[in-house]
Amino acid sequence: MPSETQIVGILPTQISSPQLLIWRNLAALVIIYYTCIVIYRLYFGPLSHIPGRKLAAATSLYAMYHDLIRGGQYNWEIEKMHQQYGPIIRIAPEEVHINDPSFTDIVFAGPGHRREKGQRTINGLGSSPTAIATRDHDLHKSRRAALNPFFSSANIRRLEPMVHDVLGQITQRLETAKKTGEPVNMSLLYRAATHDLIADYAFGQGSVCFSREDLNQPYFQAYHEMVLTWHFGCYFPWFSHIVRRLPTSIVISMVPSVKQFVSMIQACLPFSRFLAFFSAVQKIDKIKANSSEYSDAERPTIFHGLLQSSLPESEKDSTRLAEEASVLLSAGTDSSANTLSAITYHLLSNPRILQKLRKELIDAIPDKSERQFPRISKVEALPYLSAVIQEGLRLHPAVSGRQQRVAPTEDLTYTDPSNNKTYKLPRGTVMSMNPMLLSRRKEMYPNPGEYRPERFIENPKLRNFNFTFSKGTRVCMGMNLAYQEMYVILAGLFGRFDGGDGQGERLELYETDRGDVEIVRDLVTENIRNGSVGVRVVVKGQ
Numbered sequence: 001m002p003s004e005t006q007i008v009g010i011l012p013t014q015i016s017s018p019q020l021l022i023w024r025n026l027a028a029l030v031i032i033y034y035t036c037i038v039i040y041r042l043y044f045g046p047l048s049h050i051p052g053r054k055l056a057a058a059t060s061l062y063a064m065y066h067d068l069i070r071g072g073q074y075n076w077e078i079e080k081m082h083q084q085y086g087p088i089i090r091i092a093p094e095e096v097h098i099n100d101p102s103f104t105d106i107v108f109a110g111p112g113h114r115r116e117k118g119q120r121t122i123n124g125l126g127s128s129p130t131a132i133a134t135r136d137h138d139l140h141k142s143r144r145a146a147l148n149p150f151f152s153s154a155n156i157r158r159l160e161p162m163v164h165d166v167l168g169q170i171t172q173r174l175e176t177a178k179k180t181g182e183p184v185n186m187s188l189l190y191r192a193a194t195h196d197l198i199a200d201y202a203f204g205q206g207s208v209c210f211s212r213e214d215l216n217q218p219y220f221q222a223y224h225e226m227v228l229t230w231h232f233g234c235y236f237p238w239f240s241h242i243v244r245r246l247p248t249s250i251v252i253s254m255v256p257s258v259k260q261f262v263s264m265i266q267a268c269l270p271f272s273r274f275l276a277f278f279s280a281v282q283k284i285d286k287i288k289a290n291s292s293e294y295s296d297a298e299r300p301t302i303f304h305g306l307l308q309s310s311l312p313e314s315e316k317d318s319t320r321l322a323e324e325a326s327v328l329l330s331a332g333t334d335s336s337a338n339t340l341s342a343i344t345y346h347l348l349s350n351p352r353i354l355q356k357l358r359k360e361l362i363d364a365i366p367d368k369s370e371r372q373f374p375r376i377s378k379v380e381a382l383p384y385l386s387a388v389i390q391e392g393l394r395l396h397p398a399v400s401g402r403q404q405r406v407a408p409t410e411d412l413t414y415t416d417p418s419n420n421k422t423y424k425l426p427r428g429t430v431m432s433m434n435p436m437l438l439s440r441r442k443e444m445y446p447n448p449g450e451y452r453p454e455r456f457i458e459n460p461k462l463r464n465f466n467f468t469f470s471k472g473t474r475v476c477m478g479m480n481l482a483y484q485e486m487y488v489i490l491a492g493l494f495g496r497f498d499g500g501d502g503q504g505e506r507l508e509l510y511e512t513d514r515g516d517v518e519i520v521r522d523l524v525t526e527n528i529r530n531g532s533v534g535v536r537v538v539v540k541g542q
């Protein structure tokens, strides 16, 4: 009879029979344990009644495969599952996805309902002590309450001169490029603009990207490389915990491009703990010390305000505030910039739409010098410009992933309108919804892939279904700022480069196609095809 060591030929021969027996029993126990878990999840668990693929319900490896291994492809798989199983599906053992706009206000509820984020999103955000990454409802509420006033519509209105400043910088770069005939990367220009704006508002540091010839492109490149690790952080939370504790020199040796990022940050801006955290902490400390560099009573910065707020002292810790700063800088840059790039592409590739927009701008503000730096109060009421922006937000939600919420103290019930079947979603269930899927539902948006602003004029109620900024108590904090940037920059640019009577100055696309703006993967804000440099233009005309 062959011995056990011979049977298991791949095991080292020195493993004795009793040891082998222990290993075998352990392996058997693990298999039995996981089999029981899978059976429970599929047939007895509180979500076993939710339709969907068995594999997705059985193990998170399924979601991980599409999110992480396939590089942000789960959105499209989820879309296929909805087509097969209906508006409510189970996409992971603990997660249910709903694709029904009538249910957004329930899942993403407003005040009076406790709502938390799913743990996977918190992991992706590095579990930092910031409002955006705070799971607990009450702690999130107090952290957000301290920041909220800075993003109220009245306070954002006061930033109008700053938006005009960055608009002036964009125009200047375009005018210079016109002289040389060089193409201009609008996506990079928009990033520089949105970044400088929020950085100035946060710390009062003036122009950072526009003061550099390269518009700080290496910084954005390093940010891009960092975002590529988003799903890894979601599924392996230890990753960000370790990286956040590594000395900067080690991080630089692992990802050399980060060096650019660090030196730029050390020179002027904080970004995140593991990249140049000390610089952020120093700036907060300077504000605390009331350094004149940072105190400007005329135009208080966010971090001045936070330090003077009624937040408990523990919440004013320099390291925590530096984390909060890094969130504002990252959330406030690519999001608006990517949407601006996509809208610019659609306008320049649709002469009919562009012409209609130009006419509206010229009719509303006949004086060209005023039109180049339009007042937000004048342009936000323009119906066609509003529709242009809404249609851009619909087709290109800057945060392209599914947004998760948990109702920790409330059992919810979803009714499928097609058959009135009800599904109980017990408290604690991770519920997610996705702006990309909601905004491309054929019955609401016929021919959904087409960029057609008129749909928002024909049916103004569509705007109520805009889920691009999320909803409820955790709705995007920077929404007013993002709108102001989009209205003023688009109106100013297309009011300035208006083509005159056919021969005047105008922007034309340069080696850019729809692939340079189309969402093809979900890596939070990085969602266009790999290798694309964004939207490029040349300036033509007299």
Ligand code: HEM
Pocket (backbone or CB within 6 Å): 121, 131, 132, 133, 144, 198, 327, 328, 329, 331, 332, 333, 335, 336, 339, 397, 398, 399, 403, 404, 468, 469, 470, 473, 474, 475, 476, 477, 478, 479, 481, 482
């Ligand atoms: C077109 C531009 C933008 C879009 C589409 C957008 C979208 C979103 C979305 C969908 C969320 C919710 C994420 C979630 O719950 O998982 C969010 C949150 C947030 N956004 Fe934006 N955003 C934009 C611009 C901005 C800007 C300019 C800022 C300014 C700093 C900003 C700051 C924030 C912050 C701080 C949060 C966290 C809010 C909280 O958790 O309470 N966003 N954004």
